[in-house]
Amino acid sequence: MKRASSYLFDPDLLHCQWWLAITSPQISYNRPLLQYHIPAMSEARNKQEWLSNIDDSWGISDRRGLHQTIYSLVTAQTHGNIWQNELAFRACCSTREWEDHVNTIQNVINREEMRFLDALYRHVGIAGFRGWDYCRGSYLTRFGLYAGWVTEEEFAFLLNYIGTQIQHYFDNWLQYLQSFIFGRSYWQYLVDEDPDEDNLPYLLNDGFHLGVSRFFEQIENDPDCPIPELPWNISLPELTVPETLHQLLKEESERDPHQ
Numbered sequence: 001m002k003r004a005s006s007y008l009f010d011p012d013l014l015h016c017q018w019w020l021a022i023t024s025p026q027i028s029y030n031r032p033l034l035q036y037h038i039p040a041m042s043e044a045r046n047k048q049e050w051l052s053n054i055d056d057s058w059g060i061s062d063r064r065g066l067h068q069t070i071y072s073l074v075t076a077q078t079h080g081n082i083w084q085n086e087l088a089f090r091a092c093c094s095t096r097e098w099e100d101h102v103n104t105i106q107n108v109i110n111r112e113e114m115r116f117l118d119a120l121y122r123h124v125g126i127a128g129f130r131g132w133d134y135c136r137g138s139y140l141t142r143f144g145l146y147a148g149w150v151t152e153e154e155f156a157f158l159l160n161y162i163g164t165q166i167q168h169y170f171d172n173w174l175q176y177l178q179s180f181i182f183g184r185s186y187w188q189y190l191v192d193e194d195p196d197e198d199n200l201p202y203l204l205n206d207g208f209h210l211g212v213s214r215f216f217e218q219i220e221n222d223p224d225c226p227i228p229e230l231p232w233n234i235s236l237p238e239l240t241v242p243e244t245l246h247q248l249l250k251e252e253s254e255r256d257p258h259q
Contacts, residue, residue: 006237007156009039014234019159021226022166023138025131025180028218028225036224039155040146041139047147054143063149066140067248073137074162079183080133083117087126090117112200116186116208124179127169131176132183134162153242160239172232181215 009016020037027034027041034041042050055061060069072078090098098118105111120128141158144150150158170176188211189196189203202208219225241249 006239007153007242009152009156011037014231015160015163015236017226017230018163018234018236019138019156020142021230022159022163022176023135023142024219024225024227025135025177025215026139028215028222031218031222036226039142041142042146045146050143051147054140054147058140060140063144064248064252066144066147066149067245068252070137070140070144070158071249073133073140074158074165076130076133076165078133078136079187080128080130082129082186083120084126084128086114086117087121087128090121091126109196109200112204116203120182123182124170124175127175127179129179129183129186130169131166131179132187134166134176135180138162151242151244154245157239157242157245160236163236167232167236173227173230177216177219177227181212184215185211 009019011017020039023041024036027036033045035043051061058069060066069078073080089101093101102111102114102118105114124131138159141150141155141162145152145155166176170179185203185208189199192199219227
């Protein structure tokens with residue numbers, strides 16, 4: 001009975017409100033189609049349309065594929081691990097030492113990307129783009145609940161696990177939001193079809209600052225967004241991996257012994 005109650009979603013409980021709040025950055029781009037406070041984000045969206053959208057955007061068409069993608073995101077292996085060595089090196093340098101290092105880089109694209117990394121580090125430290133992965137992992141978890149590909153126990157465990165990672169790597173909501181928007185900006189830079197040389201000004205200057213300011217305006221001006229009113233330092237429960245998820249991960253490990 002204790003196990004069942006631990007995995008029960010109760011909107012009146014602070015930690016359950018926290019579980020939903022971590023998806024806020026992604027939901028802010030899909031308002032008013034999606035809702036912050038509904039666990040599955042929508043009660044009215046056409047299911048087949050959403051399934052098709054997820055398939056087109058993510059290449060996900062079934063429960064197994066969804067959980068494979070969620071696993072990559074919640075372990076920060078999609079974009080969250082980009083530049084981890086470079087961020088660690090930046091942490092060991094003074095501002096002057098880092099500038100001297102960047103000035104020695106001959107390739108203009110690499111050099112300017114390292115200037116973007118410096119801005120990333122000054123805002124979120126070595127956590128880098130983890131917020132971008134964690135938020136999307138929570139988004140897909142909640143979509144999975146809607147689609148019937150994530151059980152209620154898996155829903156609680158995954159959002160709680162993501163929450164513990166967020167609290168570990170970030171000091172406050174602002175850092176988490178900054179990590180998300182830095183990650184989103186870099187992702188847009190990566191997927192754009194124009195040459196990197198043409199996109200560098202967007203990454204470093206007007207386009208980036210415009211995207212950031214619009215993002216924070218959306219968060220701050222949306223009266224339904226839970227983040228501004230929700231405390232950061234709350235206790236999250238200790239939840240073990242549900243048997244259904246454990247079995248799925250075991251099957252994946254057996255299918256790919258190199259994982």
